[in-house]
Amino acid sequence: MPRISKVCCQGCGSPLSVDEDTRYVTCNHCGSSLEVIHGESTTHTRLLEQLQNTTEQLTQQVRLLTLQNDLARLDKEWDRFRESVLPRLPDGTFVEPSSADWTTFGMTAVVVGAIAGLVAFLPGAGAIGLFGVIGIAVGVGCLTRDNRSAADFHQTKARYLSRREQLRRAIERDARAA
Numbered sequence: 282m283p284r285i286s287k288v289c290c291q292g293c294g295s296p297l298s299v300d301e302d303t304r305y306v307t308c309n310h311c312g313s314s315l316e317v318i319h320g321e322s323t324t325h326t327r328l329l330e331q332l333q334n335t336t337e338q339l340t341q342q343v344r345l346l347t348l349q350n351d352l353a354r355l356d357k358e359w360d361r362f363r364e365s366v367l368p369r370l371p372d373g374t375f376v377e378p379s380s381a382d383w384t385t386f387g388m389t390a391v392v393v394g395a396i397a398g399l400v401a402f403l404p405g406a407g408a409i410g411l412f413g414v415i416g417i418a419v420g421v422g423c424l425t426r427d428n429r430s431a432a433d434f435h436q437t438k439a440r441y442l443s444r445r446e447q448l449r450r451a452i453e454r455d456a457r458a459a
């Protein structure tokens with residue numbers, strides 16, 4: 282004869298009788314699915330929905346960890362990329378190319394070059410005309426080449442930041458739900 286234990290339904294509090302071999306019961310009063318936990322000195326029940334919640338929480342936590350991992354990897358890749366393309370100051374901070382600086386510099390060179398070129402047409406101008414040509418060449422060179430590499434860098438940076446923001450939001454959402 283199996284031993285019968287009196288337990289309480291965790292769903293509605295009704296008294297239930299379970300034998301020692303029973304692992305799962307359904308409460309006749311409220312219909313809750315219960316797991317019967319046979320301890321050494323006591324027998325009690327646990328709602329199965331709670332068990333399911335725990336599994337969901339675990340899945341959530343694994344997903345959160347995966348996202349955090351992705352974020353860490355993204356940051357590391359970005360650091361490596363920066364390290365490979367950017368010059369550094371002695372204190373270790375990176376110098377990011379500023380397209381605005383190069384645009385100003387390039388425009389100034391073009392303008393100064395053009396003025397020098399005009400001056401070259403004045404009688405007795407001589408070598409100033411040569412500076413004009415060099416100035417324009419340097420200006421145009423700065424505007425195209427350096428602006429393009431700066432634009433590439435900033436495009437990559439924008440991609441990194443938007444991906445990072447996506448991950449950060451997903452982490453925030455999952456952390457709240459967990």
Ligand SMILES: [Zn+2]
Pocket residue numbers: 290291292293294295308309310311312313
């Ligand atoms: Zn019940």
